[in-house]
Amino acid sequence: MWHRLKNYLSSLWTYNVLSPDLRVRRRVKRSLHHRPALTPDEWFTVHYKQQDIAPVIAAFAYEHLEQYSGLTIGKVLPSDRLEEDLHWTQICWFDWELSLCEDFYDCFEVDISDRLDVSCLSTLQDLMDFLNQNRTDPHLDRLDQLDQLDKQEQTG
16 A cells, blocks of 8 residues: 555656646746737748748747647747746656657658757757758758769769
């Protein structure tokens, strides 16, 4: 009996540690409350079109970052700092990075898990730049170039 109670209490503690901090999330949402909630198209046009972020990356980020954080991403600015302003690691589930890598792979067939280092990303713009730079796998681009050279050599 004691062992079952101990396991139950341990599970509650673990769940609390791994889940988002809802108080912090509410505080962040209150700090964003005065900002307009842009649609995905508006968010891209206003913040990322001039930055040469691909529309598909902006759409991906808008959908998935909202799922991970519980924030209205249309209110988040590129200059918002992930930790200092948005408290990202506190408001997201503990495995949001893994989810991001899996979702990115599902959408773009590019594995970013070995390149993603969130500690090097300060702002939302940094994260968007990272995603945009990695939307195609450089290794696959190189293979395509080699295939094209082989075809040219065979026909030439």
